[in-house]
Amino acid sequence: EAEVAQSPRYKITEKSQAVAFWCDPISGHATLYWYRQILGQGPELLVQFQDESVVDDSQLPKDRFSAERLKGVDSTLKIQPAELGDSAMYLCASSSITGGPFLSETQYFGPGTRLLVL
Amino acid sequence: GENVEQHPSTLSVQEGDSAVIKCTYSDSASNYFPWYKQELGKRPQLIIDIRSNVGEKKDQRIAVTLNKTAKHFSLHITETQPEDSAVYFCAASTNYGQNFVFGPGTRLSVLP
Numbered sequence: 585e586a587e588v589a590q591s592p593r594y595k596i597t598e599k600s601q602a603v604a605f606w607c608d609p610i611s612g613h614a615t616l617y618w619y620r621q622i623l624g625q626g627p628e629l630l631v632q633f634q635d636e637s638v639v640d641d642s643q644l645p646k647d648r649f650s651a652e653r654l655k656g657v658d659s660t661l662k663i664q665p666a667e668l669g670d671s672a673m674y675l676c677a678s679s680s681i682t683g684g685p686f687l688s689e690t691q692y693f694g695p696g697t698r699l700l701v702l
Numbered sequence: 703g704e705n706v707e708q709h710p711s712t713l714s715v716q717e718g719d720s721a722v723i724k725c726t727y728s729d730s731a732s733n734y735f736p737w738y739k740q741e742l743g744k745r746p747q748l749i750i751d752i753r754s755n756v757g758e759k760k761d762q763r764i765a766v767t768l769n770k771t772a773k774h775f776s777l778h779i780t781e782t783q784p785e786d787s788a789v790y791f792c793a794a795s796t797n798y799g800q801n802f803v804f805g806p807g808t809r810l811s812v813l814p
Binding site (some may be wrong): 632639693694695696 | 735745746747791793800801802803804806807
């Protein structure tokens with residue numbers, strides 16, 4: 585069964601350093617999401633791509649976070665500079681539109697990258 | 703924007719009993735409502751979802767009900783088993799997965 589891949593699985597960095605996370609969605613999935621999940625809370629959407637275009641980045645802290653999906657396949661999320669409050673799990677998910685009278689999407693999540701900022 | 707609330711935040715039940723988790727949403731344009739299960743240290747996994755043209759959906763021991771008028775939906779787990787212990791998240795979104803918002807989660811413990 586195809587799965588969403590993410591790397592690295594764990595990352596420890598010092599504040600003010602730059603970090604980058606990579607996500608490879610399920611083949612053929614046009615929609616890709618990046619979430620941040622703080623321990624004990626639900627995932628918070630950071631950015632959503634449809635193919636290579638950003639659909640929603642309203643919750644992305646653009647002063648330090650950036651995301652790209654240049655060829656509409658894999659994606660990179662970057663933080664520069666990292667701050668202590670960025671310590672969290674960063675989850676990537678992908679989806680494809682399912683049929684029916686209402687077009688809606690089932691998301692499949694990757695294993696996540698756990699970030700610790702010291 | 704959309705706001706999703708979820709109750710209770712923690713729930714303990716005896717094995718074999720039923721568990722019910724409730725969510726409310728604010729955006730009347732939301733029409734897709736999935737439920738995810740997340741075990742400790744693992745990724746969220748979809749367990750059931752419902753669309754706004756359906757009032758109820760069932761899959762073995764799991765069912766979801768939706769009341770669009772009241773803007774709330776619920777997850778029902780019957781005959782609970784210890785392996786049902788996990789954090790459950792509800793979510794809501796509009797067409798094409800827009801405005802996807804998760805609830806804060808419910809930690810379910812099934813006691814043997």
